[in-house]
Amino acid sequence: MKKGGFSVEHGWADSAASLSQTLPTNTWDLVITDHNMMGFSSSDALKIVKEFDEGIPVIIVSGAIGEEVAAEAMRLGVHDYIMKDNLTRLIPAIRRELKQNENRQARLRAEAHIDYLFSYDSLTGLTNRQEFEKRLHVLVRASKNPPRQHVLMFLDLDQFKIINDTCGHIAGDELLVQTTHLLKRHIRNQDTLARLGGDEFGIILEDCPQEHALKLAERIRSEVKEHRFVWGDKPFAVSVSIGMVKIDQHTKNHHELLSCADLACYAAKDKGRNGITWYSEDDAELHQRRDEMQWASRIKQAVEENRFTLYFQPMRPLSSAYSHSPHGEFLLRLKQDGRLVAPGAFIPAAERYNLMPLIDGWVVNNAFRYLAESGLGNAREGVYFINLSGTTLSDKHFFEQIQDWLKFYHIIPQRVCFEITETAAIANLINAVDFIAETREKGFKFALDDFGVGLSSFSYLKTIPVDYLKIDGSFVKNLLADPIDEGIVEACNRIGHAAGLKTIAEFVEDDPTTHALARIGVDFAQGYGIATPAPLQEYRRKR
Template sequence: MEKIPVNLLLVEDVEDDALLIARELRRGGFLPNYQRVDTAEALEASLGAHDWDVVITDHNMPGFNSSAAIAMVHQHDRDLPVIIVSGSIGEDLAVEAMRLGAKDYIMKSNMRRLVPAIQRELADADSRQARRKAEAAILHLAHHDALTGLDNRASFRLKLESLLQSVRQDGGQHSLLFLDLDQFKVVNDTCGHLAGDEMLKQLAGVLLQGIRVNDHLSRLGGDEFCILLENCALEHAQSIAETLLALVRNFRFFWDNKVFSVGVSIGIVAIDQHSGSMEDILSAADIACYAAKERGRGVIQVYERGNVELSRRRGEMDWVRHIDEALDGGRFQLWRQPIRSLGPDGQHSVHHYELLLRMLDRDDNVVLPGAFLPAAERYDRMRAIDRWVVGTAMQCVGQCKESDEQIHTINLSGASLSDDSLCDFVREQIASNNVEPYNICFEITETVAISNYQSAVRFMHEMRRIGCAFALDDFGSGLSSFAYLKSLPVDFLKIDGAFVRNIANDPMDRAIVEAIHRVAHVAGLRTIAEFVENDAIIQVLRDIGVDFAQGYGIGKPEPAPMNCREALNRSKQ
């Protein structure tokens, strides 16, 4: 049986006793590599000269004892186990030694306990070392990106906050670079996520080549990186950014016999005593980076506080954060506005409802979509919002059906029309919520339909195939409205409110509405007038023959009921 090596430091003034200890260990299966010392000076020197597994010390030596040895060992390394082997130590002294940190005490007259004690201490030391390694690994993962090994978002935020505190106290000029890779999605879509991950690892190395030793490069997630440039004025930061642009531009990624190149857009923001909070700085850097992308990608954009366009975008980014919080925290709501028939049957019943989106701010105030949808459209949040609306609307209709004929209209954006998976998502929501498709009408604006013509027509045909209806909103706002009407498979035409609100007083508006209504009926479509605010408008629309009306003169928007009891109570009011 192979013996186990053990590095042993013996604090023992009698050579024969040291030999006795070594012999006992050999007999127990160890191969001791030991050094004997008998003074404080020799112990101090030996502790720093080698890596020891165990220290064995006698209790009483001339001018030295186990208590002093334990103190010296723990001052050097508190994890190094100390065992007392003595011929004369009383119970009280042994207890005191254990209190000071000795792992065991063994009488020289009972050396059979030595080997089990050594085995136990070595096993405990291995366990402690494994635990420390695991804790270090966890700590590393908490502050580093698992893919690239760079600092992660949490570590970056800690360093940025520390730098801000330093700036407020001591001043100084620093800079932050926000980097977003251009065309990275091409690699992911073409070769898969393994290739994308490998590319990010290689690019992390490329970026490190372009910065100074004391700069902090972090991966925030996805294909976004940030670099903290300490003691770096804006002009120098721009020079570093130019270097990074060139490095990334010259980088080539090889995968599966294919060669890929990418670019990077960089936003720069100065950090000084005039800087706001950490969130303000990150928002400014993100906005500058997005502006760089819009200028053509592979571009550097410095954030300037007086730049009106960048300030506007900063406001939009604030809305983006509110949108993300609303999606994650359930702060969106569905409201509904009634649409009534203008015929004799419409006096006492609602033909259908348009479902409307609302947001609750942090103080639970209702925010209208006109405030946040422009930011959602610019910063690619519309698909997520539309999916929330569709899913919530289907739950509402499935749980709160007030009549078999009632239709609920759901608005969709152009971004969702180009989403190939939207049809499947709608079908899943209809099935899982037990909704009849004929109770659902999707609504898109004329502008969206024309701008996304092929996608719109394809989606309309697919939804009508399963039984859903379609409404074309704001009809008449485009120059080619009637030309497109022949090829768009819609059921309802919503007349642009701009022609309706003054129809009782403006002959031109009345003529336009009459023309739209006649063309719609020739095409087999039903018409809905928007912005119907009073009885005078309602009477003119009835005279023309418009089928339905929507507006404050018909009914104001209200929160959509989310259960049958709530819907029934409202219907009785």
């Protein structure tokens, strides 16, 4: 072997006992064994080697071994056999086996690494979400008989995105590693700490009463708050929001458990962050948030499955000056389980989870398509209203989408009037003014919806460039019965006309109200007393 170029370190064994003693003394690359020794055969040696380390190659070197015996040895795991009168084969055989063993070890290391990644987070070394959910599932089943109580804790770092965005992902990763070390100090051997993704951590506290779990959560919250994360000589204040839920014999499954803990965590964030919320079935606020979370997933699915549908509600001109110009508004409905759902059921959830640009995009795209196919988008007259949310005004890419759809559908922009609520416009004033100005430059019109709710904001009309004022329906409904409401409607109409805007009254429900609005001088009326919303197909047939 030395002549063959190997640097050899070897051990010698001539019995089962001496082989068992020699194997643990080193990290062996290869075992070469005779076939027949006094009271100790190659099959005995092979069995001992395989029990010690199945990956060590074994080569038999024998003076006399039959073909059948050699074949049986190979079947049992011998890698090669060489006759003593043909030792020139030994060196090539050793090289081959060492190379193959190296490849086997590399494959085993790769498989072990894959197995590790399958269960552990590569950055923090903590259990990952998949393994965490697996353990949670086992614990939920085991908690039923005999009854046991555990606690699930869901943690979310409050300032992680700021640090990630301002200092980069390396800083964010370092914060996660430091947080991991901090959390490890607070858990017992039987507990499970995991990184669930991004800046989210989970802890399973086994056999833990609620009182102890809450004290532990408070210690964690306090220590994270006191921790000062420094990056590039710049210190950052860090805090954590924690949601908690008990695990007992009444727990249905681990999916519901995670949902409840997640819900409680986000409730803690809503209350100002750096807090702890314990999930309770009787908490009305948490139930509302759960409904919103469920709606959030339904909304995404509805967009993917094209289950939204457009309705249309015509407006009536109250002055002969506008009788030649049809006006109307596109309204949104959602098809859910064979019924139509009004926007009031899902818009709050869409706003909370920043899904309004997704919904508004669907509405604008489909409204433009209808205007193009019906010919209304290229008619000489007419204005058709499309609602936009306040969050959409902050989406920098939405204006570009509108321009793309305008080119694609070849409609006249003057036929479209986007409308936003007064409160949304004021809340997003800078973004709203920029968005409206850019959009109006292209020829689109704008309306301010629900006008009059915030009377102190009348001065904003000098800042927000719009074409229409839609007087809030809460004043219009009681116009005939309440002199104050009548005065507010008159004031809104007068201010709108003074600003050079057309006015629209909402929630008009009967003819007497319509006549009163015409007397006041309002330009258009909209409501169930004028026309009920109908599917676009019906409106097209009536035209």
